[in-house]
Amino acid sequence: MKTLTKSNPIRFIMLGGFLGAGKTTALLRLARIYTKRGLRVGIITNDQAEGMVDTLAYREAGFTTEEIPAGCFCCHFEKLIEASGRLADGLKPDIILAEPVGSCTDLVNAVITPLKSLYTDQFVVAPYVALLDPIHALEALSVTGATGFSRKVTYIYKMQQNEADIVAINKTDQLDPAKLERVEALVAQNFPRATCLSVSAITGAGFDRLVSLLDEPGEAGLNPAQVDYKRYTEGEIALGWLNAQVAVSAAAPWDGNAFLMVVAQSVRAGLIMGGAQIAHFKMRLVDEQGREAALHATSNEGTLALAQCIDTPVSTGRLVVNLRAEGNPETLQQSVETALKAVEMALEVDCSIERCEAFAPNPPSPPPPERNRIRT
Template sequence: MSSEKLPGQGVTRPVAATSRTIRFIMVGGFLGAGKTTTLARLARQYMAAGHTVGIVTNDQATDLVDTNSLRSQGFDVGEVAGACFCCHFNELIATLGQLDDSRAPSIVLAEPVGSCTDLVATVVQPLKQLYSARFSIAPYSVLLKPSHGLKVLRGEGSGFSPKAAYILEKQLEEADAVLINRADELSGEQMQELVSLVQKKVPGTPVLRVSAKTGEGFDGFCEFLEQEGIFGRKVLDIDYDIYAEGEAELGWLNTSLTIRSDQPVALDTFLLGVIEKLKRSLGEKGAETAHLKAIGLWEGFFGVANLTSSDGPAELSLPSRCAVQEAEVVVNARVAIDPEHLQELVISSLQAVADELGVQVTLRQTQSFRPGRPNPTHRLATTV
């Protein structure tokens, strides 16, 4: 693919060799809402229907569990690391170009950072206005995690400050559809309350009930994504000071390490043990978890353990069912706590579980920080 410079924009635009367009499907939602599981299920459904699919993940740092998990499942994945899509828009375009060069996908699925909002003005509209010949933009859907969603929409204490809750509410406001995830885990009464609260918050926005884990509601979700029309036009009235302070409340940590043992050790036991230990340690500090994820990789096998809220269970979401003497492990943590304290707790939890299982831990890289103020490459309030 060749490229050209857009006048006055400082942006490189891919120039299509053919008239083929790529369907761009972005699925947003707060941290731990289930975006990665949703994209994996969507990708499998589209591939079964004969489409070639690419996926783009996004994070404020490198060593992302989601990228490793999706690649281990056999998907073609590009990653935009170091900032959100809106602040690294040019990198997003470059990554889309790389996917196009390697696989020529008919569909690209994009997962933005879970603490980001205002994506219609900073991602959807720039794509529509600058790259309309290259991409066909699907309706923008936002996943809602019931555990935090109910608390925030009821006006109860969610474990996060009102400024962090502000981000979740703004995500709902700009959505073309709100997807209530984990429908299989909710009672009829809980689901009805959540639907009513969402409809009160964002009147007129379609509300779909889905389960990324079981596939419930995904046929209807795919039908919705096929629609053409007036979508991706809800440009927010947003206070970037509140938005930035809400993001900065979260301690952000990505760490990668190698584990070794003289005797085979159950990889899943190590991963789940780390998440459970972290849950207890963070609970003792009163630190609300947005999400914790750990992936272990060994010779084609992989396992994933995660926690999506402080009052939820630690889960082995993708078991490896293998015993290893060596494996690569990546841990991601997004928690309402000082990042230095978060790093101490993660490392101590890793070491405690390693000692219990007779495993040696070698840390390779750790990044812990608070996200900086969002500074979008573009913010287009005039909609297409």
């Protein structure tokens, strides 16, 4: 097997998959693996709005990260090329890891193919990986499964794996062998063109195989999908999106971890009451010393737990909220506003909303292929 070594052109690795599938966790693991090999890694994040929790997570881990806000890679290929150019000029990376928005599909036609055909001097494109949350997979792919998301949203989910060269079933640490076998069978049956493997971005299981597949010099983007843009649009606009930044202060030091838990519980209760289904709800609290606490939820059920804590009380902090759910943007906004009031009462803090955008994503509209050639 050929091992990836220092190279020019840059190796471009894009890892897609639905909201909450584990893309950021997996890319952080890959970034550390490549860094250990002595390779320089740059990261590109992408979202429909500014103020991304993921960008904070990558930067906190020490990786040079370019953020592309206000639209997905598939509609803004030119921004992806510009961001790659900035990384190439500054960091001079051996590898670029790219995380597309979790509601984005048609990435082979819109990104992999033009990169492969128009930018051969600058990039070597790795096979395209879609990461998959096994519980969502059971819901979306099995006939008898409970349906978390509507068929509109599930259409996007299915197209994401349909176009992938590699479908990586993630979070296998949460599955017993029988369940894993069921998910593997469903994936093989529904996405027969892809190479399927099982991984855990948390424990690292399966990553040796994933890395060797990504190292292989073979073709990328072999499964371009025929995406029905009417259905894709219906799926996108069924989702609600909220990005907020909140300044938090108080007369006396307060517990940053309890703060996140109270906000999370209250937001989730509000969403459930409003009939919304969480896709990915993530929050990061950064205090005046730069310490960070974080919390994620990827469904309406389950125990809420902190992914990262701050050990001692904090004086002031900035909260970043990224909430993606199937539901009305107004429901998302109301849930967050109500939760901030609740935490003000509960912990005697002041929350001042500096920015809050709640919206349904714009209908996807990739540019025609001839517009993809821009100067770098």
